[in-house]
Amino acid sequence: MNTIVDIKDLSKSYKKLKALNNVNLMIEKGTVVGILGPNGSGKTTLIKIIVGLLNSDGGSVVIDGKIPGVESKRMVSYLSDRNTLYSWMKIKDAFKLYKDFYDDFDEDKAINMLQFMKLDKNMKITELSKGMKEKLNLTLVLSRKAKLYVLDEPIAGVDPVARDQILNAIIQNLDEDSTMIITTHLVRDMENIFDKVAFLKDGEINLYADAESLREEKGMQIDEIYKEIFA
Amino acid sequence: MDFNNSLPIYIQIMDYIKRKIVINELKAGDKLPSVREIAQDLKVNPNTIQRSYSELEREEIVFTQRGLGTFITEDTKRINQLKGNLATKVLEKFISDMKSLGYTKDEIIDMISKMNGVIK
Numbered sequence: 001m002n003t004i005v006d007i008k009d010l011s012k013s014y015k016k017l018k019a020l021n022n023v024n025l026m027i028e029k030g031t032v033v034g035i036l037g038p039n040g041s042g043k044t045t046l047i048k049i050i051v052g053l054l055n056s057d058g059g060s061v062v063i064d065g066k067i068p069g070v071e072s073k074r075m076v077s078y079l080s081d082r083n084t085l086y087s088w089m090k091i092k093d094a095f096k097l098y099k100d101f102y103d104d105f106d107e108d109k110a111i112n113m114l115q116f117m118k119l120d121k122n123m124k125i126t127e128l129s130k131g132m133k134e135k136l137n138l139t140l141v142l143s144r145k146a147k148l149y150v151l152d153e154p155i156a157g158v159d160p161v162a163r164d165q166i167l168n169a170i171i172q173n174l175d176e177d178s179t180m181i182i183t184t185h186l187v188r189d190m191e192n193i194f195d196k197v198a199f200l201k202d203g204e205i206n207l208y209a210d211a212e213s214l215r216e217e218k219g220m221q222i223d224e225i226y227k228e229i230f231a
Numbered sequence: 232m233d234f235n236n237s238l239p240i241y242i243q244i245m246d247y248i249k250r251k252i253v254i255n256e257l258k259a260g261d262k263l264p265s266v267r268e269i270a271q272d273l274k275v276n277p278n279t280i281q282r283s284y285s286e287l288e289r290e291e292i293v294f295t296q297r298g299l300g301t302f303i304t305e306d307t308k309r310i311n312q313l314k315g316n317l318a319t320k321v322l323e324k325f326i327s328d329m330k331s332l333g334y335t336k337d338e339i340i341d342m343i344s345k346m347n348g349v350i351k
Binding site for chain 1: 271276279
């Protein structure tokens with residue numbers, strides 16, 4: 001087995017609130033892992049520790065042999081759950097920013113994907129709808145040749161057409177060399193792209209298993225298992 | 232395609248392809264779409280599609296030619312068998328539904344024989 005992310009006994013509290021409690025998670029190279037849980041279950045906290053934006057209180061995260069920091073950031077491409085682009089920008093400025101920041105940014109790929117997303121490089125960021133912004137951010141994130149892609153709620157609040165474009169862009173990008181961690185509470189829409197799913201409940205991993213084995217074992221789709229766990 | 236039952240996705244995709252073969256939408260020797268194409272169409276992880284194809288190959292319903300793709304078997308006996316299996320499944324479900332409504336074997340047979348208007 002080829003582990004790319006190894007999380008051990010990870011804990012994090014905000015003052016008295018325990019956001020993560022002894023989280024253990026091993027992720028194999030080339031797989032798509034869904035981290036599922038309602039708002040406030042600790043998904044974004046976990047993601048922010050993995051990408052190196054937040055320190056943990058205890059436990060460890062190792063990404064391809066490195067602890068989160070400058071070196072790991074070079075191989076991790078992260079889609080935030082918030083828009084991170086400046087409002088004065090046009091799409092082409094965002095491209096330039098990514099090119100300056102990341103050696104692994106593939107501009108040709110970004111241009112192709114932009115076309116696929118039906119966006120134009122001369123559009124202004126402020127003129128984009130929520131779905132368009134999401135598509136642009138995803139284009140930027142997936143156009144890096146990273147070892148690990150971390151997508152925090154990639155389809156939250158977008159319309160069905162944009163959602164399908166986003167799902168297709170993600171599927172197109174899958175190969176045995178890249179690994180993806182995707183958080184979502186929109187399980188029905190995304191469950192078919194996961195190899196494995198982790199249910200995060202009140203900061204703890206409630207269940208972590210192969211998605212197809214779970215369906216077989218429980219005789220239910222992941223969406224129904226989700227409702228059972230969180231109801 | 233709507234995945235909405237108790238089966239794993241790879242089995243649902245296998246059934247979907249088998250059904251297309253039975254209704255002759257996919258014919259003996261036809262090339263199946265690539266794993267990537269189906270993955271896009273159905274919005275499913277390519278690993279899952281690959282598993283469906285491998286299982287169909289194990290069941291000798293499709294065969295793979297290196298570098299060329301995956302094709303429907305040219306063995307018409309196998310295809311007819313598939314058709315028979317699917318018909319049996321439909322009948323089994325019908326019979327179990329009728330039994331749960333309280334009908335006996337003779338009553339079911341009698342009712343079917345009187346369905347001339349529906350069966351042409």
